[in-house]
Amino acid sequence: MKKIVLKSPLDMHLHLRDNEMLEVVAPLSAKSFAGAIIMPNLVPPITSIKDLIEYKERITSAVGSEKFEPLMTLFFKSDYNYNFLKDAKRYIKAIKLYPSGITTNSEDGVSSMDMEDLGETFEAMSELEIPLCVHGESDGFVMDREAEFCLIYEKFASKFPKLKIIMEHITTKKSVELLKKYENLYATITLHHLYITLDDVAGGMLNPHLFCKPIAKRPEDKEALLEVALSGNEKVMFGSDSAPHPQYQKECCGCAGVFTAPIALQALVQLFEKYNSLENLEKFISINAQKIYAFKPIEKDIVLVKRNFLVPSSYGDVVPMFANEELEWDIEY
Ligand code: DOR
Ligand code: ZN
Secondary structure, X not given: OOEEEEEOOEXXXXXXXOHHHHHHHHHHHHHHOOEEEEOOOOOOOOOOHHHHHHHHHHHHHHHOOOOOEEEEEEEOOOOOOHHHHHHHOOOOOEEEEOEOOOOOOXXXXXXXXXXXXXXXXXXXXXXXXXXXXXXXOOOOOOOOHHHHHHHHHXXXXXXXXXXXXXXXXXXXXXXXXXXXXOOOEEEEEOOHHHHOOHHHHHOOOOOHHHOOOOOOOOHHHHHHHHHHHHOOOOOEEEOOOEOOOOHXXXXXXXXXXXXXXXXXXXXXXXXXXXXXXXXXXXXXXXHHHHHHHOOOOOOOEEEEEOOOEEOOOOEOOEOEOOOOOEEOOEEEO
């Protein structure tokens, strides 16, 4: 049977939630990955070192005996000053900026009025070498939000050339082009945006399980994402944006988020194999992230074997992407 060994796969954008949901999803990420950047959009968001340490402890305890490193982030606030950030640096890998109200639990984010007035915090982050992760969407028309935010990315990138800026979960050709224009811009790409377009979400029967922010875009956008990911380009890395919501909330209320953590590696290997790009997979799922974030992950080999894997209909009460479908690769535990 064909096998592939993935060295220390990393998920550079992950939602683990808290309480019962954390107990369900944390072990699933830990089975596939050596580490993950943990998003801070809890209710209330993680904005203090104390809350961050306690959240990390809850994650570690939910993970159990599996080797897995939670790479913590703070929820961006414009009043973080240099001294606070200097202390925080020991505990965090990055700070995540959300425009206010743009996605799940982002109400405490930055308003569009304040978006261009963040200089002091950005200067401190540049000096302390703390990367800035950004949910890059404006409050405009849903299909144009990411493209409109490119103007803000350009301002951030040119005014703060020493700040590492990570354009999270990019979905458009325009973002891929922008990424290449500024040395200090990097990006994460999700699994679902490499697989789907808006047609899969709303072109036939509405599929709430594929509804997410930013919404999946046009075929040419997906092509641009595939091209940059499959080529192993050093500026992009895998970030699942795996975002679990209970099934009833997805189906009754349309919460945004695709749950991919337990099926992501299997589906990524399938995709890279399909496009004859397996030689670049390790860059996309580990090496590029190590360079961008300047860190060494824990050593952990994940073995994938080429045999059919029937994706479960749910994990707890969360429906994964590809539920009840077969993938061509499975993880050998
Ligand atoms: O679809 C999304 N879900 N996008 C986000 O940015 C947040 C996430 C969530 O936390 O549910
Ligand atoms: Zn996210």
